[in-house]
Amino acid sequence: MSDFFTVSVLVSVFASGIRLATPYLLASLGETIGQRSGVLNLGVDGIMLLAAFGAYYTALKTDNLWLAVLVALLVGLMVGVVYGLITVSLHAAQGISGIGIFLFGLGFSDLLFQVWVGTPLPVPHKLPKLSIPGLGSIPNIGEALFQHNLMTYGAFMLVPAVMFLLQKTTFGMNVRAVGENPQAADSLGVSVGRTRFMAILLGSSAAGLAGAALVLQGGIFQANLTNGLGFIAIAIVYFGAWRPLGAMAGSLLYGMVNATVVQLKVQGTIPRSASDLASMAPAVITILALVFLAGRVKAPAALTKPFARH
Amino acid sequence: MKANTRTWYRLVALLLSFGLVAAACGGSDSAGSDASDGGTDETTDAGDDSSGGGETLTMAIVAPSAKNDLAFTQSMVDAINALDRDVDLQITDGTFVVEDAAAAIRGYAEDGVQVIVAHGTQYGGSLAEIAPDFPDTTFIWGTASDTQGLDNVFAYFPAADEGGYVNGILAAGLSESGKIGVVGPIEAGDAVAYIAGFQSGAEANGAEVSVVYTGSFGDVALAAETATAHIANGSDVLTGTAQMVVGAVGVANDAGVPWFGTQANQTSLAPDIVVASQVYHWEVVLEEMLTLRDGGTKGGQAFEIDLANGGLVIEFNDKFELSDELKAEADAAIAGIIDGSISTGA
Structure with missing residues (x-):
């Protein structure tokens, strides 16, 4: 265990935890916006898979990573349009609609992969690391915090941006209003449908970016690449009490615990006999945190409730 | 405006239908055998429903990961494609949920597929329930070192x-x-x-x-x-x-x-x-299993692949x-x- 508390190991764990947290953060930030407007999107994982494949295929064929990110964003946006039509325009139940989107994403991304790619091939280039001038060269701290790829920096910069959006803009105020009391917002002239639709589009686009981050960090796609990551992102939204900073804390917790468990396994501190138990640690800690927070935080009052003007 | 709304609804319905079909297709595929020109020389005239005498043998694989994963599942797909037999192969891959795999295995058996490969240790429990219902079907299960006492199940394990x-x-x-x-x-x-x-x-x-x-x-x-x-x-x-x-x-x-x-x-x-x-x-032991099947033995034996064979x-x-x-x-x-x-x- 003493080997763990060395500077080099701690730096490695922090850097690993931040990398692992990036897709969770992007997806949970987007889902936070959606849920604050009263829309639960259980299809995050499916959107991520579709966007991840879009980014992967684009990167594989063009070797243009930023075009790949753009494609992922657009894929997320398109699926968001479909989900918005289903849940906002058609007033369908959000839970089952989200599951439908997930299943569609799971199956269709695999189908496209099988038809267009087949055997897994790595993309020519992954997202490159960018050392932030002046900060990246700080001993240890620089390596842990300031030597990541642009999508990681972007994800963390989105946290204050989403905070500003939700707290300081008219749109954000409308989002919160339609998530708490859509009837009252409607009576004050706020278009509930349009606001929720926009929130869904933002959330789906962020899920698309999460898919891009996942696939372009790893450099390869395979069936069910997300491995349930999108559902964990939804749990992180609850963990974070529907706040961007909370989503960041939850994503970092999940990433850091995972990175710590990996490191302890590599060093042999966690014996192989306890390996499977240790692998459950991130999920167990998240569940415990959710239990601890239950009753202490309040979900948006109109979450999962379709709105129809009577 | 109403007509526009209706058009949108139709578009959404179309997209959803497409999605459901795609989701259903995503995990399943059918692939012909590369060995289809290899003839059926090694089959025997067993007088039962075997594939002897030049008949095409119908086989199916149910596996947890993608058929081209460059790992576990692909190894079995490649092996069946390498068999020196005329094989009509169907694949259901990506069945990481055991219940989905069980449904696929039972579905293939009900469709009359002659040999079904349940390519995953985790499918053993399902196979123990399904195999006795289809005594004329041969099930091949691995990786496993025993057949769970089922006489229409062959098991395989790699050393x-x-x-x-x-x-x-x-x-x-x-x-x-x-x-x-x-x-x-x-x-x-x-x-x-x-x-x-x-x-x-x-x-x-x-x-x-x-x-x-x-x-x-x-x-x-x-x-x-x-x-x-x-x-x-x-x-x-x-x-x-x-x-x-x-x-x-x-x-x-x-x-x-x-x-x-x-x-x-x-x-x-x-x-x-x-x-x-x-x-x-795997084709090394698959060939042995199929030869036994041609002779009327539907299962009951375990096989191992190793460096020697x-x-x-x-x-x-x-x-x-x-x-x-x-x-x-x-x-x-x-x-x-x-x-x-x-x-x-x-």
Whole structure:
């Protein structure tokens, strides 16, 4: 265990935890916006898979990573349009609609992969690391915090941006209003449908970016690449009490615990006999945190409730 | 405006229908056998519903990962395509949920498929329920070392420790730091055998081996981070098993760290750093099973592929320069395992 508390190991764990947290953060930030407007999107994982494949295929064929990110964003946006039509325009139940989107994403991304790619091939280039001038060269701290790829920096910069959006803009105020009391917002002239639709589009686009981050960090796609990551992102939204900073804390917790468990396994501190138990640690800690927070935080009052003007 | 709304609704309905169809198709595929021109010379006129006399044998694979995963599932698809028989092969892959696999296995049996391969240890419980309902169907199940007492089930298991041992010998020979990292999935099935053999071989050649089971067959990102942690802790040669290793291979490639594969040839993932792969050639034992079936024996026996029967083959990457001395060590290890003078320790 003493080997763990060395500077080099701690730096490695922090850097690993931040990398692992990036897709969770992007997806949970987007889902936070959606849920604050009263829309639960259980299809995050499916959107991520579709966007991840879009980014992967684009990167594989063009070797243009930023075009790949753009494609992922657009894929997320398109699926968001479909989900918005289903849940906002058609007033369908959000839970089952989200599951439908997930299943569609799971199956269709695999189908496209099988038809267009087949055997897994790595993309020519992954997202490159960018050392932030002046900060990246700080001993240890620089390596842990300031030597990541642009999508990681972007994800963390989105946290204050989403905070500003939700707290300081008219749109954000409308989002919160339609998530708490859509009837009252409607009576004050706020278009509930349009606001929720926009929130869904933002959330789906962020899920698309999460898919891009996942696939372009790893450099390869395979069936069910997300491995349930999108559902964990939804749990992180609850963990974070529907706040961007909370989503960041939850994503970092999940990433850091995972990175710590990996490191302890590599060093042999966690014996192989306890390996499977240790692998459950991130999920167990998240569940415990959710239990601890239950009753202490309040979900948006109109979450999962379709709105129809009577 | 109303007409526009109706058009939108129709578009959504169309998209959803398309989605449902795509979701249903995504995990299932049908592939003809590459061996379709190979004739049916090895079938017998058993007088039952076998595929003898030039008839096409209908087979199906139900497997947990993608059919082209460069690992577990692909090894079986490649093996059936390599059979010297006329085979009509159907595949349902990606059935990581056992209940989905059970539905697919039962569905194929009800459709009259003659031989169904349940390619996953985890499908054993389902098979114990399904196989007795279809006594004329042959089920092939693995990786498993026994048939659960079912007389229409053949079992198969790879002696993965053998190729693991050879890879371990080579890995230790390549390592300068004397530390080697292993990225494993869940501690089950042939992964355990491969890793035990690898560790034994590497340690026999003086290396220290760090084994990590990530706890997942599918978490590519976690496999990548595990490889990163191994390298950060001084490992300069890596190996791993199961379909999630594609992430770890990418990390090894970026760091220029040699990689050893298993199950299928993984050279295409990283042609510069993959040294060798232990490749499963299930066709060796599949052919035996099908010949028995042609003779009227529907199951009840377990088979193993190993270096001796040619079911396990170490395939080298010609692009990776390996010294003659190391190659000779590998050849000696293979010979020793086959003649019994070397124990893999598994």
